[in-house]
Each structure stands twice: as structure tokens, then as C-alpha cells.
Amino acid sequence: MADAPGTSTMRAVLVGVDFGAVDFTASLEELGLLASSAGAEPIDTITAKRNAPDSAYFVGSGKADEIGIAAKAAGAELVIFNHALSPAQQRNLERRLEMRIIDRTSLILDIFAQRAQSHEGKLQVELAQLQHLATRLIRGWTHLERQKGGIGLRGPGETQLETDRRLIGERVKALRARLTKLRKQHETQRRQRGRNNTFSVSLVGYTNAGKSTLFNTLTKAGVYVANQLFATLDTTSRRLYLGDATGSVVISDTVGFVRELPHQLVAAFRATLEETIHADVLLHVVDGSSPTRMEQIEQVNEVLREIGADHIPQILVWNKIDTAGLEPGVERDEYDKISRVFISARSGAGLDLLREAIVEAATLGTTPVPGSSPENEEQDDAASEAFLEGDGESNPTSTHVGPQ
Numbered sequence: 001m002a003d004a005p006g007t008s009t010m011r012a013v014l015v016g017v018d019f020g021a022v023d024f025t026a027s028l029e030e031l032g033l034l035a036s037s038a039g040a041e042p043i044d045t046i047t048a049k050r051n052a053p054d055s056a057y058f059v060g061s062g063k064a065d066e067i068g069i070a071a072k073a074a075g076a077e078l079v080i081f082n083h084a085l086s087p088a089q090q091r092n093l094e095r096r097l098e099m100r101i102i103d104r105t106s107l108i109l110d111i112f113a114q115r116a117q118s119h120e121g122k123l124q125v126e127l128a129q130l131q132h133l134a135t136r137l138i139r140g141w142t143h144l145e146r147q148k149g150g151i152g153l154r155g156p157g158e159t160q161l162e163t164d165r166r167l168i169g170e171r172v173k174a175l176r177a178r179l180t181k182l183r184k185q186h187e188t189q190r191r192q193r194g195r196n197n198t199f200s201v202s203l204v205g206y207t208n209a210g211k212s213t214l215f216n217t218l219t220k221a222g223v224y225v226a227n228q229l230f231a232t233l234d235t236t237s238r239r240l241y242l243g244d245a246t247g248s249v250v251i252s253d254t255v256g257f258v259r260e261l262p263h264q265l266v267a268a269f270r271a272t273l274e275e276t277i278h279a280d281v282l283l284h285v286v287d288g289s290s291p292t293r294m295e296q297i298e299q300v301n302e303v304l305r306e307i308g309a310d311h312i313p314q315i316l317v318w319n320k321i322d323t324a325g326l327e328p329g330v331e332r333d334e335y336d337k338i339s340r341v342f343i344s345a346r347s348g349a350g351l352d353l354l355r356e357a358i359v360e361a362a363t364l365g366t367t368p369v370p371g372s373s374p375e376n377e378e379q380d381d382a383a384s385e386a387f388l389e390g391d392g393e394s395n396p397t398s399t400h401v402g403p404q
Contacts, residue, residue, distance in 0.1 A: 012040040013071040016082040017059060018049045026292040027259055031082040031104065033208075034258075038111045044074050057096065058089045068097035080107055084260070087136045105132060105262045112265060120182050127175040128265045134168050199249040199362040201240075202276045204304065205285035206296040207256030210319040214285060214345035215253040218355075246359045252279070257303045266306065273307050281361045282314045283354075288342070289323040315357055316340040322347050330357065337364075 012035055016028040032042045048063050057064040058081065071079055078100050085093070085103040093101045102110075109129050116125045203211045219238035237252040254276055266273070276282065284300060286293050297316070304310045321328065321342050328350030331340040338357040343350030 009041045010078050011043050011076045012078040012080050013076045014042050014045045014080050016047050023295050034107050035080055038107055056092050064096050108262055123175055123179055130168050130172050200280045201249055201251045202279035203253050203283050206300055207258050209285045209287040210345045211285045212253055217345050242359050246362050257300045259299050277309045279312055282312050283317050284314050285317045285319050287320055288318040289320045318342045319345050
């Protein structure tokens with residue numbers, strides 16, 4: 001969706017339907033940030049209230065006409081829905097409005113396609129896009145159902161739609177094989193860290209919470225940072241020396257989460273997310289200045305449950321305290337373990353407390369997560385295998401530590 005350098009930004013109308021969700025307004029604001037991150041210019045926002053989606057147009061035919069009139073009057077080239085549309089709904093809307101329609105899933109996939117830099121990241125994004133495209137082929141274009149024919153084209157009777165499905169299936173299979181090979185390389189690296197008794201820390205959190213800024217401040221890694229959603233996708237790991245008593249730990253910066261993160265992305269980014277699954281402790285970075293921070297915490301924890309990582313000990317890192325007007329500090333839970341640290345990654349306030357929290361977690365000998373040794377790897381993978389391979393189910397084993 002992004003325009004090539006030097007071309008004008010696409011003007012877009014945003015559409016959100018309120019089905020009674022408590023975070024509807026925050027979700028709609030986030031859609032505007034997603035659209036801007038993708039290179040679109042939101043020029044109008046249209047909302048509606050419904051009890052359930054309309055099967056044909058999602059918003060109903062009358063509201064669809066209203067959206068079309070408003071979009072054309074504003075000179076929009078694109079309409080972005082803050083929801084996942086079925087292939088039939090998307091096709092019906094495009095025909096009725098006579099303009100391009102994309103949903104939230106397609107928008108996030110487009111942003112990921114722009115942001116991926118590493119070879120592995122590009123493979124993961126392509127896999128997610130192909131999996132999404134495969135669903136769009138179902139009754140997506142009526143001409144694809146017709147048999148190929150004519151001189152030089154007669155054959156066993158395979159339709160164009162079947163050919164497209166087969167080609168996509170072959171490409172998906174090849175991408176999965178290459179990602180599986182990369183995954184085995186990651187497992188080898190993790191086993192080596194396990195043999196060396198290296199403590200592993202993963203940064204997780206809502207996108208734009210300041211994970212990469214914190215990672216750079218702690219490790220001097222120079223990871224790209226920007227005030228936009230999904231500024232970085234590729235996992236970066238660095239060693240962090242914490243003194244003679246503790247030695248070095250491995251800290252990893254991971255992809256940020258967001259509301260309704262598409263299932264295809266979670267499955268495709270398995271190799272990336274496994275750095276989270278196999279960590280000894282998670283630093284859950286929270287934007288302390290965000291009015292929706294509690295909802296964002298729950299969204300992150302939901303994804304962690306889906307990938308089978310919610311059993312890993314977690315420390316909430318309350319970031320951006322300089323903006324929120326808070327002071328550096330530490331909170332402990334009922335077991336006298338550090339559960340929350342207040343910091344500012346940008347100014348450096350409270351980072352000494354965060355380092356002490358990591359040292360304490362490593363010194364206390366946090367029980368290694370399953371998978372840190374070869375004999376336990378299969379047991380740990382079973383917790384996340386079903387969801388990451390496409391079933392959308394997981395079997396979490398315990399709850400996270402955090403504020404109630």
C-alpha cells in the first residue's frame with residue numbers, strides 16, 4: 001500500500017464499527033496511527049454502531065453508501081476498516097463504493113512488509129501475506145472459476161483458481177521449510193547459551209512502548225528507533241554485562257504487539273517469538289504515559305498466552321515516567337520479588353534500578369523455562385505448537401506477575 005518515494009501519500013477514510021467494546025475509541029485512534037505508519041493520510045473517520053456485522057457489507061448497505069459518498073466528497077482513494085473483513089464483504093464493498101477497500105489485517109501486513117529488513121523477517125512477512133492471500137482467493141474473482149481452454153491451453157481441466165491455490169501452496173511450503181531451518185539454527189544457539197548457563201532476557205510490550213529505545217540504552221546496540229508503530233520487526237540480541245557477581249546476560253528486543261494482531265503474523269513470526277518463549281524472564285515494557293496502558297498490558301498478555309509464554313516470570317517496566325510525571329522506583333509483589341520498575345529509557349532515569357532487578361532475577365536462580373535444555377524442548381514446544389502452526393489454541397500453565 002505504501003507509495004514509492006517521491007509519490008503523493010494516499011488519502012484514506014477510516015471506518016470503525018462499535019459493537020460495544022470498551023476500548024472502541026482507543027482502537028480507532030490506533031487505526032489512525034497504523035494508517036499513518038503505512039504511508040496513508042487519514043482525512044476522515046466514519047463510525048457506526050451495530051449489534052453484529054452485516055454478512056454482505058459488514059456495515060449494511062445504507063452505511064456503505066454513506067461511506068462511499070463521504071469518501072468521494074473528500075477525494076479519498078482508499079477506505080480502511082478497523083476490522084477483519086471476509087473476502088465476500090471486501091469484494092462487495094469495493095463494487096458498491098467503486099474504490100479500494102482494505103481491512104485491519106491487510107493494513108498491518110502492509111506495515112510489516114515495509115519494515116522487514118533481515119532475510120528472515122522478509123520470509124516471515126511473505127509467508128503471512130500468502131496465507132492471507134489464500135483466503136482472498138475463495139470466490140474472490142469469478143473469472144478464476146472458469147476452465148482454461150483454447151488452442152495450446154487444453155489440459156487436465158485445472159481451473160485458474162486451482163492453479164493459483166496450488167502455486168501459493170507450493171510457495172508457502174517452501175517458505176515454511178526455510179523458516180524451519182532458521183528455527184533450528186536459533187535452537188542451536190539457545191542450547192549453547194543453556195550449556196554456558198547464560199541468563200536470557202526478552203523485551204516484550206505493546207508497539208511504540210519504547211522497547212527499542214530501552215534496548216539501545218542498555219546495550220548500545222543502535223537499533224532503529226522511531227515514533228511509529230512497528231518501527232522494527234527483527235529480533236536483535238546482545239550481551240549485557242551486569243558486574244562480576246552476575247556476569248553477562250543475553251537480552252533480546254522483539255517485535256511489538258498490537259490489538260488483534262493477525263493470526264498469520266503470529267504464526268509466521270514463530271522463529272522471532274520463540275526468543276520470548278525460551279527466555280528466563282520477560283521485561284514487559286509499558287508506556288506509562290498512555291491512557292490505555294492497562295488495556296495494552298492485557299493485549300500483550302493475551303498474545304503471550306497464545307504463544308505459550310505466559311508461564312515465564314515477568315517484570316513490568318513502566319517506561320516514559322518523565323512524560324507521565326512519575327519518579328523512578330521499584331514495586332515488589334507478595335513474595336518480595338520485584339514486579340514493577342519505573343524508568344525512562346530516553347533520559348536514563350531508573351535504569352540502575354532496572355539493572356538491579358535483572359541481577360536479582362538472575363541471582364535468585366529463576367527456574368529455567370522448559371526448552372532451555374535439549375531434553376525439555378519438546379515439552380515446551382507443545383505449549384505453543386498448536387497455535388503457531390495454525391490451530392489458534394494454546395495451553396498456558398500459569399499466570400503472569402503484574403498489577404491487579
